[in-house]
Amino acid sequence: MPDDTLGRPFGVPARREPVLPNGVLGMLIFVATEVMFFSGLISAFVIGKSNALGGWPPPGQPRLPVEETAFNTAALLASGVALYFANRAFKNGTPNTKRLLLLSIALGGFFVLFQGAEWVALIGEGLTLTSGQLGGFFYLLVGTHALHVVVGFIILLYTYRRLSRGDLDGFAFWPAQIFWYFVVGVWPILYWQVYL
Amino acid sequence: MRLLRVGVTVAMLAVVWGAELAYACPACASPLEENRQAFVDTTVFLTLVPLAMMGGFVWWLRRQTRQPH
Numbered sequence: 001m002p003d004d005t006l007g008r009p010f011g012v013p014a015r016r017e018p019v020l021p022n023g024v025l026g027m028l029i030f031v032a033t034e035v036m037f038f039s040g041l042i043s044a045f046v047i048g049k050s051n052a053l054g055g056w057p058p059p060g061q062p063r064l065p066v067e068e069t070a071f072n073t074a075a076l077l078a079s080g081v082a083l084y085f086a087n088r089a090f091k092n093g094t095p096n097t098k099r100l101l102l103l104s105i106a107l108g109g110f111f112v113l114f115q116g117a118e119w120v121a122l123i124g125e126g127l128t129l130t131s132g133q134l135g136g137f138f139y140l141l142v143g144t145h146a147l148h149v150v151v152g153f154i155i156l157l158y159t160y161r162r163l164s165r166g167d168l169d170g171f172a173f174w175p176a177q178i179f180w181y182f183v184v185g186v187w188p189i190l191y192w193q194v195y196l
Numbered sequence: 197m198r199l200l201r202v203g204v205t206v207a208m209l210a211v212v213w214g215a216e217l218a219y220a221c222p223a224c225a226s227p228l229e230e231n232r233q234a235f236v237d238t239t240v241f242l243t244l245v246p247l248a249m250m251g252g253f254v255w256w257l258r259r260q261t262r263q264p265h
Contacts, residue, residue, distance in 0.1 A: 019260045032249050039245050043238035050234035 027175035031182045034148070038186050041144065042193055045137050052133065061134045062125035064195050065118055072114045073191050076149075079107035080184035083156075087177055090163075090170075098163060104180070105156045112149055115142070138194060145183070145190055152176075152183045 020028075049056045057064070086100035119139075127135045159176045162168040 019257060028253070032246075035249065036242075036246060039242055043242055046238055047231065047234045050231045051228065 021171045021174070023171050023175045024178065027178045031178055034182060035186075038144075038190075041141055042189065045141060045193060048133060048137060057134050058132055061132060062122060062127045064138070065121070066195050068114075068118065069191060069195055072111055072118075073188060075107050075114070076111045076184055076187050079104045079111065080181060082107060083177055083180055087173065090168075090173060098160070101156070101160050101163060105153065105160060108149060108153045108156060108180075112146065112153060115146055115149075141190055141194055145187060148183050148186075152180045155179060 052058055082100050082104035086097050086104060089096040089100055122138075127138065129135055129139045155176045159168060159173060162172060
């Protein structure tokens, strides 16, 4: 059989490498839908806020803990940074990966617990889902994000388990990272819009 | 077929006229300037975000496929 210039027999198609692993592509599509979902929520909040006749935040409502949440925001951002360095260590094959991934998980867990404590305090002050526009939007936006943090936290725990067993590969680690970077990246926007 | 075309045209015109009468969007009829501005801003934002995501992905894909292995 005659060969082409690359030495392949004619009629046999060259094997094509995918530009992206399936897991990464799937996660990117999912995160794109999540971006639109959060964009819709933020847009509704911006319009609702601008429509408030008595100013924003509405008078007579509890004050949101701006400074404490700024600290919590820093913890979540640090978690994203730790995950970035965990990935670098994973690529280089250094033993730091486990420690950095654990740090990222711990900071994510701290964020969830801190936010839980914040919610308990706010509910105690009378800010509930039905107490007014502020409470409704606050629990909808921040609660939806918190749900995503919890899911991301579970994914990172699963990743850590696989890393500990020695069967973690890049194809499983990248989608987990994409989701966590999304969760970390969307939070400062929510903080800026809801708290400041 | 002709009946269908006429029906679709009438339905489309009814939607256009109906929308003007209904004032379905509360922001469109709001007297607050800040509210109208927020409506415009979020419309622009929600239009650009998916375009930027898809455009960015296509640009990245083009770059990847053009790179020699």
